[in-house]
Amino acid sequence: MLLEPELKKFQDEISDFCKREIAPKAQELDETGKFPFENVKKLAKLGLLGVVVPKEYGGLGKTARHYVIFIEELAKACGSTCLTVAAHNSLAIGPILRFGNEAQKKKYLPDLASGRKIGAFGLTEPEAGSDAGGTKTFASLNGNYYTVNGSKCFTTNGSVADTYVITARTRKEKDSKSISSFIVERDSQGFSVGKTEKKMGLKGSDTATIIFEEVKVPKENLLGKEGEGFKQFLTTLDSGRIGIGAMAVGLAQAALDESLEFAKEREQFDQPIANFQAIQWKLADMVTQIEAARLMVHRAAYLKDSGQDFIKAASMAKLFASEVGRMATYQAIQILGGYGYMSSYPVERYYRDVKLCEIGEGTSEIQRLVIFRELLKENSKG
Numbered sequence: 001m002l003l004e005p006e007l008k009k010f011q012d013e014i015s016d017f018c019k020r021e022i023a024p025k026a027q028e029l030d031e032t033g034k035f036p037f038e039n040v041k042k043l044a045k046l047g048l049l050g051v052v053v054p055k056e057y058g059g060l061g062k063t064a065r066h067y068v069i070f071i072e073e074l075a076k077a078c079g080s081t082c083l084t085v086a087a088h089n090s091l092a093i094g095p096i097l098r099f100g101n102e103a104q105k106k107k108y109l110p111d112l113a114s115g116r117k118i119g120a121f122g123l124t125e126p127e128a129g130s131d132a133g134g135t136k137t138f139a140s141l142n143g144n145y146y147t148v149n150g151s152k153c154f155t156t157n158g159s160v161a162d163t164y165v166i167t168a169r170t171r172k173e174k175d176s177k178s179i180s181s182f183i184v185e186r187d188s189q190g191f192s193v194g195k196t197e198k199k200m201g202l203k204g205s206d207t208a209t210i211i212f213e214e215v216k217v218p219k220e221n222l223l224g225k226e227g228e229g230f231k232q233f234l235t236t237l238d239s240g241r242i243g244i245g246a247m248a249v250g251l252a253q254a255a256l257d258e259s260l261e262f263a264k265e266r267e268q269f270d271q272p273i274a275n276f277q278a279i280q281w282k283l284a285d286m287v288t289q290i291e292a293a294r295l296m297v298h299r300a301a302y303l304k305d306s307g308q309d310f311i312k313a314a315s316m317a318k319l320f321a322s323e324v325g326r327m328a329t330y331q332a333i334q335i336l337g338g339y340g341y342m343s344s345y346p347v348e349r350y351y352r353d354v355k356l357c358e359i360g361e362g363t364s365e366i367q368r369l370v371i372f373r374e375l376l377k378e379n380s381k382g
Contacts, residue, residue, distance in 0.1 A: 014048075018073050018076065022039050022081055026077060026079070030201075031343075033203040035206050036080055036084060039081040040085065043081075047060045048070060051070055051089055053097060058110035059113040064302075065298060067301070068243065069246075071085075072250035072253070075246070075248075076254040078204070079205075079349070084204075084206070087120065090239055090243045091121030098236070099228070100183075103220065108183060112163060118161045121236070122155050123167055125151065130362070130365070133176050133179070136150055137151065137152065138150060138168055141170070144218065146170070146221075149212055153209045155210050156207055156360075157206050159208040161186065166184055167182075167233055171227070176231075180228065183221040189214075191211070191215050194210065201351075201356060241300075242300045244318050244357050246297050248324065248357040252325040253294075256328060258350075262336050273335075282334065296313070296320055299313055322357035326358060333348060
């Protein structure tokens with residue numbers, strides 16, 4: 001797609017860096033499941049762990065469109081590293097930047113934006129997945145501290161993070177107005193890490209359970225006011241979905257690039273398989289749908305940058321891009337045939353990695369509910 005000169009320059013720089021420094025380690029990370037500490041350090045040196053954080057808090061001060069360009073290029077190079085950094089930027093930094101007071105921003109954002117500390121977002125619980133309003137983790141106010149008890153599962157960066165944004169109930173009533181958000185530090189007494197998950201894909205990214213046993217959280221670590229947590233995490237997920245859409249586009253584009261090169265070189269029946277209409281149609285469908293998905297992601301980012309309502313656009317972009325990602329990576333395996341099924345080619349990794357995009361930060365089913373809800377709102381206004 002056509003980009004303004006400044007955005008194109010940013011894209012070229014990120015693309016070159018990711019190809020040179022990130023991509024060579026992707027297969028090893030997938031095979032070993034090791035967390036990409038070195039990749040994170042390299043990205044931190046470029047300020048990319050705080051892409052949209054204002055400069056006064058140590059970030060790059062870039063736009064949402066810069067961010068989706070970065071995420072797409074990073075996903076093309078390494079899905080595991082991409083998810084790690086996306087969760088840090090969108091889910092950990094995002095709510096502090098959006099809902100934190102000045103003291104909280106000054107205390108936490110410089111370390112997170114610089115990469116001196118890694119962030120995570122604790123929302124999902126064993127009985128509160130798509131129904132995040134079913135949160136059972138509880139925080140009771142005792143003087144100047146909240147005492148937090150409960151646990152969060154499937155937490156990206158869960159076992160490696162230093163700073164966590166979590167949700168917990170602050171009232172016994174089981175309604176959305178009883179949920180609040182807190183900033184919790186790893187060294188808090190009573191905080192511990194539980195099970196670290198083994199996953200289908202994105203094996204280098206860290207996914208773990210985090211546990212709170214009588215954890216004392218200072219009163220000043222409450223984000224916003226009590227009872228605002230439900231609205232806050234919905235807003236956080238709206239923004240995060242733009243990034244997940246960009247990640248899906250990046251993985252799909254990587255699959256297309258690999259498929260095209262293979263089709264031009266692989267010969268059957270004395271000619272390159274790219275000469276066969278069956279292959280041509282697959283590639284044509286892939287590039288068409290990837291371009292459409294990319295435009296949807298950039299539109300959602302543009303709406304966010306311009307201060308417009310982007311809820312429906314973000315869900316549409318995430319839904320469409322993640323399903324395009326699944327289609328494109330599946331077709332890539334078909335084009336490569338037996339080679340596509342082997343780990344010596346990256347397309348099987350792309351296929352496993354992109355599946356998360358249809359689940360994380362709201363399943364495809366949840367996105368359809370959000371889109372329909374927003375559609376009704378628009379219709380009622382008309």
